[in-house]
Amino acid sequence: MIYFDPEGLTLDDLLAIARQDAPASFTTQARQRIDAGHRLLLKLAAQGTPIYGLTTGLGAAVDTSVAPVQASIPLGRAVGVGRLANRQELRAITAARLAGLAQGRSGISPVAADALLDLLNSGAEPQVPLLGSLGESDLAPLAHLSLALNVQLTGKDGLALVSANSASVGLGALLVAQAQQAMQALLAALALSCEGYRANLSPFQPWASRLRPAPGQTEQSAALLQLLEGGELAESPRRLQDPLSYRCATVVQGAAQQALQRLHEVVELELRSGADNPALISEESMVLATANFDSTHLALAAEGLGLALSRVAACSAERIAKLLSPASSDLPRFLITQPGHVGMAALQRTSSALVAEIGHLANPLPAVSVPVADRVEDYAGQALAVVDKTRRLTERVLWLASIELIVAAQAVDLRGVVQLGRGARQIHAAVRSQVAHLDQDRSGSVDVLALTAFITDGHLKPFL
Numbered sequence: 001m002i003y004f005d006p007e008g009l010t011l012d013d014l015l016a017i018a019r020q021d022a023p024a025s026f027t028t029q030a031r032q033r034i035d036a037g038h039r040l041l042l043k044l045a046a047q048g049t050p051i052y053g054l055t056t057g058l059g060a061a062v063d064t065s066v067a068p069v070q071a072s073i074p075l076g077r078a079v080g081v082g083r084l085a086n087r088q089e090l091r092a093i094t095a096a097r098l099a100g101l102a103q104g105r106s107g108i109s110p111v112a113a114d115a116l117l118d119l120l121n122s123g124a125e126p127q128v129p130l131l132g133s134l135g136e137s138d139l140a141p142l143a144h145l146s147l148a149l150n151v152q153l154t155g156k157d158g159l160a161l162v163s164a165n166s167a168s169v170g171l172g173a174l175l176v177a178q179a180q181q182a183m184q185a186l187l188a189a190l191a192l193s194c195e196g197y198r199a200n201l202s203p204f205q206p207w208a209s210r211l212r213p214a215p216g217q218t219e220q221s222a223a224l225l226q227l228l229e230g231g232e233l234a235e236s237p238r239r240l241q242d243p244l245s246y247r248c249a250t251v252v253q254g255a256a257q258q259a260l261q262r263l264h265e266v267v268e269l270e271l272r273s274g275a276d277n278p279a280l281i282s283e284e285s286m287v288l289a290t291a292n293f294d295s296t297h298l299a300l301a302a303e304g305l306g307l308a309l310s311r312v313a314a315c316s317a318e319r320i321a322k323l324l325s326p327a328s329s330d331l332p333r334f335l336i337t338q339p340g341h342v343g344m345a346a347l348q349r350t351s352s353a354l355v356a357e358i359g360h361l362a363n364p365l366p367a368v369s370v371p372v373a374d375r376v377e378d379y380a381g382q383a384l385a386v387v388d389k390t391r392r393l394t395e396r397v398l399w400l401a402s403i404e405l406i407v408a409a410q411a412v413d414l415r416g417v418v419q420l421g422r423g424a425r426q427i428h429a430a431v432r433s434q435v436a437h438l439d440q441d442r443s444g445s446v447d448v449l450a451l452t453a454f455i456t457d458g459h460l461k462p463f464l
Contacts, residue, residue, distance in 0.1 A: 002095075003027045004102035004117075008272020009095070011264060014173045018092035023121050026102060026113070033104025034113050036282035041107035041156055044287055051287055052278050053159035054107075059377065073158030074146035077139045082131030085141070085167075090128060092170030093145060094120045096271065100164050105274035105281065108160035115151035116161065124148060130167065130388065134369060135295035135381035137277075138167035163277055165295045168383035169270040172298060175387055176264050178394050178456075179305060183257060184464050185401035185455045186312055187220070188427045189408060190249050191227040193319045195424045196411025197329055200237035201228065203247045216254025224250055227423030227464070238330065245318035252311050259308035263301040270298065295383030302383065303364050306390040309397050310362035316404050317355045323411045324348055335410040341441045344407050350444070354400045361393035402451040405431050406444075413437050426463040430454070 002013045005027040016022040026034070045054055057064040058073070085093065094116065100106070101113050119126075126148035132140030139162050146161040153161075194201070202208070204225055209218040228234070241247065275292040322328040324335060324344055336343025365386055371378040409431040412420065420428060434454045435447040454460065 001025060003030075004098050005030050006033050006103055008268070009099035009102075011173050011176060011268050011271065014092060014095050014099070014170070014271060015177055017095040017120070018088045018170070018174060019177070021091070021123070024095065024098065024117065026098075026117065030102035030104065031110065033282070034101060034108065034110055037104040037107050037280040038109050038155065040280050040282045040285060041287075044285075045155075049287060051156070052289060053163070054156045058159070068158070070153035070155065070158035073153075074143040074162055077143035077162055078147055080129030080132035080140040080144055082129050085128040085130055087125055088174060089130075089171055090125055090145070091120065092174050093128070093141065093167045094170070096170035096173070097142065097145075097161070097164055097166035099271045100166060100273070100275060101160070103274035103276075105279040106160035106163075106276040107156040107280040109155055109157055112149070112151055112153060112157040112161065115149045116146075119148055130171075130384070133167060133384040134372070134377070135165065135168060135299060135383040135385070136377055136379070137163045137293040138165050138384055139163070141167040141384070160276065163293060164275050165270070165293060165298070165383060168295055168298055168387055169267060171384065171387045171391065172263065172267045172302065173271075175302065175305075175391050175394065176260065176267055178391065178398070179260050179263070179309070181455055181458075181461075182309065182394050182397045182401060183253065183260060183312075184461055185398060185405065186253060186316060187223060188227070188460055188464060189316060189401050189404035190253070190319070191224055191421070191424045192405060192408035192412060192427050192431070193323065194224070194228060194246065195231065195233060195418070195420050195428075196323055196331075196408045196415065197242070197246065197319070198233065198236065198238040198415070199242050199246045200239055201225065201234050202237075204250055214251050214254060216257040217251045218254070220250035220254040220257060223464070227427070228421035229423070230419075231421035231424060232419040233421065243318065243322055243328070245315040245322065249315055249319075252315050256305075256308035256312045259301075259304045263305050266298050266301040295381035299365070299381050299383040299386040302386045302390045306362045306386075306393045307364075309393060310358050313355055313358045313397050313400050316400050317351045320348055320351050320404050320407050323407050329411065331411055331414050335407065335414060336438065337414070338440055343438065343441070344410060344444075347403050347407065347444045347448070350448070351400055351403050354396045354403075358393050358396050358400070361389050361396070365389070398452055398455060399448060402448045402455065405451060406435050406447055409435070410438055423463055427460070430460055430463060
């Protein structure tokens with residue numbers, strides 16, 4: 001059982017709910033906070049205090065004193081289009097909103113909060129299109145989600161359900177997990193490529209990081225050397241200096257790890273925050289207009305991850321090219337010994353296509369968007385769109401890492417009898433458990449998809 005509490009929700013807890021279908025509940029403290037916030041809302045409303053979204057209209061209509069019908073708030077904002085959220089995404093979005101409600105700042109009624117919790121635990125999968133948010137509250141996707149609640153909305157319930165960036169935060173949490181798997185696969189691919197290329201390990205030695213401790217370089221170099229420990233590579237490099245895609249690999253991957261850590265931190269910040277507008281602060285008997293719905297920090301963190309991964313991908317594709325070139329690797333061209341067979345050459349075309357798409361998706365979304373709500377909403381953080389494009393980018397990085405693993409395993413095979421590092425030997429065996437050695441042409445697509453599924457199921461992680 002995972003508990004929503006005012007202390008916040010960890011990313012691991014959200015992933016347990018989203019990916020493992022863990023049941024969830026509110027803690028006693030969360031229920032007390034929710035109840036206190038709702039009672040304060042009713043008290044202030046009875047005193048005639050103006051409260052946005054309760055005694056006034058919404059958006060540009062804030063200047064009207066006509067109280068909106070709460071049930072109409074989700075209904076009128078269910079304007080999403082595009083692909084529908086899958087089961088994991090739905091659970092992640094719902095869990096993120098429940099984590100926000102547990103702060104007790106939304107003024108939502110306990111009945112409505114429990115209805116959303118019941119929806120999560122029921123396993124129901126309402127249709128939630130994911131295109132339509134500008135990142136100043138994910139109004140459209142949360143509105144579609146709220147339409148599935150079988151409860152009468154009162155007070156500030158409708159606004160409390162939709163006024164948050166829970167879609168961006170929930171999908172951001174899934175992106176962190178996906179990127180972690182991609183980085184693990186890229187580290188494994190680098191280790192196996194070093195073995196297949198017979199790379200020089202000098203740039204990864206501890207003194208290199210001491211001389212210039214770039215962010216993440218020390219950790220990535222240490223992780224790589226650990227995978228290669230127990231092998232003969234340190235004593236038998238082929239060259240004094242290798243191409244930069246090898247030499248600089250842990251510096252580039254270290255920078256990407258730092259970008260991933262930044263996104264992780266931002267997502268966990270959101271999971272322990274109250275981003276409601278207005279916020280009900282029961283300790284001070286205060287209703288407070290906020291801008292905590294702005295998602296710029298989340299968008300920038302996801303943009304940074306995409307840019308970092310695009311650089312790691314460029315290095316990965318170059319390592320593949322070097323392994324396939326006899327002039328660079330001293331191995332058979334395209335890593336095939338059978339005359340007349342294409343070998344691994346065709347996979348390089350796929351890797352090149354992936355790098356092109358990854359580079360395109362790494363381009364940042366424009367900071368300027370068309371203003372809406374009679375130009376009251378004249379800026380947009382665009383976090384959901386950025387998170388989704390970075391998800392697609394990361395998916396392509398995973399495919400690319402799988403290709404590098406397949407190519408590197410083939411290169412290792414063609415080296416003959418070499419003593420691999422203990423970690424690299426386990427990685428090679430894991431690849432071979434899914435993809436056979438290539439001695440004549442076959443569909444490489446089947447191999448790539450099989451290995452990618454193996455990675456996303458977590459089977460590679462124990463070796464890293």
